[in-house]
Amino acid sequence: xxxxxxxxxxxxxxxxxxxxxxxxxxxxxxxxxxxxxxxxxxxxxxxxxxxxxxxxxxxxxxxxxxxxxxxxxxxxxxxxxxxxxxxxxxxxxxxxxxxxxxxxxxxxxxxxxxxxxxxxxxxxxxxxxxxxxxxxxxxxxxxxxxxxxxxxxxxxxxxxxxxxxxxxxxxxxxxxxxxxxxxxxxxxxxxxxxxxxxxxxxxxxxxxxxxxxxxxxxxxxxxxxxxxxxxxxxxxxxxxxxxxxxxxxxxxxxxxxxxxxxxxxxxxxxxxxxxxxxxxxxxxxxxxxxxxxxxxxxxxxxxxxxxxxxx
Numbered sequence: 001x002x003x004x005x006x007x008x009x010x011x012x013x014x015x016x017x018x019x020x021x022x023x024x025x026x027x028x029x030x031x032x033x034x035x036x037x038x039x040x041x042x043x044x045x046x047x048x049x050x051x052x053x054x055x056x057x058x059x060x061x062x063x064x065x066x067x068x069x070x071x072x073x074x075x076x077x078x079x080x081x082x083x084x085x086x087x088x089x090x091x092x093x094x095x096x097x098x099x100x101x102x103x104x105x106x107x108x109x110x111x112x113x114x115x116x117x118x119x120x121x122x123x124x125x126x127x128x129x130x131x132x133x134x135x136x137x138x139x140x141x142x143x144x145x146x147x148x149x150x151x152x153x154x155x156x157x158x159x160x161x162x163x164x165x166x167x168x169x170x171x172x173x174x175x176x177x178x179x180x181x182x183x184x185x186x187x188x189x190x191x192x193x194x195x196x197x198x199x200x201x202x203x204x205x206x207x208x209x210x211x212x213x214x215x216x217x218x219x220x221x222x223x224x225x226x227x228x229x230x231x232x233x234x235x236x237x238x239x240x241x242x243x244x245x246x247x248x249x250x251x252x253x254x255x256x257x258x259x260x261x262x263x264x265x266x267x268x269x270x271x272x273x274x275x276x277x278x279x280x281x282x283x284x285x286x287x288x289x290x291x292x293x294x295x296x297x298x299x300x301x302x303x304x305x306x307x308x309x310x311x
Contacts, residue, residue, distance in 0.1 A: 003039050003047050004030045010049040013286040014302065019188035021063055022053060028066035035070060038077055045244055046084045050091065050186065055083040058185040088244060090172060091186045092119035093194065094201035095304030096239045096267065097126040098147035101138070102309075103265055103292050105155040107235065110162040112228035112262075116217050116253075117241030118166020120174045120183060121210040122201045127161045129201070143200040151298065151309030162232050164210040167224055171212040174202040194303065217245065218252050225260050234262030240288060240302060243272045258294055266291045267300055282308050 001009070011026035026049050029035050039047045052073075057063055059079055061072040073080055104111060104126055115123050130139040132146045133154035172179040180202060187194045213224055221236070228234045236257055242250050254273065257264050266273050267290050275296045281287040287299040290307065297311040 003036050006030075006047060007049050013284065015049075015188070016285075018303075019190050021189045022049070025053065025063060025066055025069055028070070032070060035073065038074070038081070042081060042084050045088075048089060050089045051084060051087065052080070054089070054182070054185040055080055055087065057189075058083065058182060063189055087182070088170065089186065090117075090119035090168075090170070090183065091240065091303075092122045092172070092183055092198075093239075093303050094122045094125070094129060094143060094197055095145050095147075095194070096123055097129055098131055098133070098145040098304040099239070099267055099290055099298075099300045099307055100126055100237060100265060101131060101159070102149075102152065102155045102307075103290070103297070104159040104235065105157050107159070107263060108233045110160040110232045112163035112232040112234045113161055113165070114221075114225055114228065114234065114236045115164075115166045116221065116236065116238040116257075117244075118168045118171065118210075118212060120172035120179065120202070121164070121166045121205055121212055122174075122198075123237075123239065124164040124166055124210045125161075125201065125204055127158045128204050131155075143197040145197075145304060147304055148306045149309070150307075152311075163229050165224055165227065166210055166212045167215050167217060167220060168212065169214065169216065171214055173212075174205045174209075191303075218249055218256065221253070221256065222260070225262075228262075234260065235265060236260060236262065237265035237267075239267040240269075242266075242268050264293055279310050282306075 007026045007030035011023045015023035015026055056073055059076060062068040113124050130141045130144045132144055133149040136154040138155055139158050174180060183198055184195060225234060267288050270278060270289050278296060281299050288302060289296050290298040290300050298307050298309040300307045
């Protein structure tokens with residue numbers, strides 16, 4: 001996709017209405033020939049809007065005003081480009097556990113969780129968070145993850161997790177201030193609730209760290225899966241990760257993950273993990289598809305705030 005279209009699409013399908021700031025910025029970037037030319041210098045995966053916007057915020061750049069953003073980005077382009085090349089989008093959103101919970105609660109317990117693209121591992125603690133599906137609470141404590149659920153009954157229990165591990169090319173550490181600063185920079189400016197949720201979830205992870213392995217989703221997944229306890233149900237899952245993986249590697253992963261013992265949960269865009277027949281999505285916003293073992297179950301929004309069950 002041309003870079004201009006990438007940014008205009010992000011503005012209209014993702015940032016709207018969750019972040020008017022990023023919607024405005026992305027539209028301005030999509031029309032700015034100098035910024036677009038600078039972005040053309042970096043590899044295609046490094047041009048994505050979430051990555052650029054987070055990098056500028058991490059470097060202390062302004063995002064409230066498109067002109068100020070442009071001036072900072074152009075003036076500091078060598079530093080921006082270096083960060084773009086070295087980093088990847090690692091939106092470690094604990095709210096996505098609300099999408100996983102109905103599936104996890106339905107599987108034979110206890111569970112051994114293995115997350116592909118785990119970042120700091122915040123997605124590995126669905127049993128430690130509390131949830132609210134409309135007016136239906138599940139669990140207690142903090143953070144409370146809100147999800148508008150339609151099409152199925154909300155779950156009535158938390159899963160029992162006895163093992164949790166994550167695989168990532170660049171695992172993050174919630175006890176490292178610079179890693180937490182990167183996670184914070186990835187949160188959209190207006191979404192203060194997500195920022196507070198990050199702090200609460202990071203405290204849970206820091207108190208009981210998971211096994212985080214630096215590795216590749218094709219080369220290293222089998223070995224890590226083999227470390228799961230044999231008396232637990234292995235669940236391999238990933239949420240909004242595979243769009244960053246080259247198509248050939250992605251296809252190799254998809255062919256392999258379905259052959260592992262246990263179960264496989266995917267939450268990805270329908271052009272990333274395609275299915276032959278899907279009902280129309282609920283709206284024009286970018287929806288992902290939740291699936292279990294290759295069977296599509298629901299349309300979901302990217303940060304876990306909405307799930308429309310159709311299975």
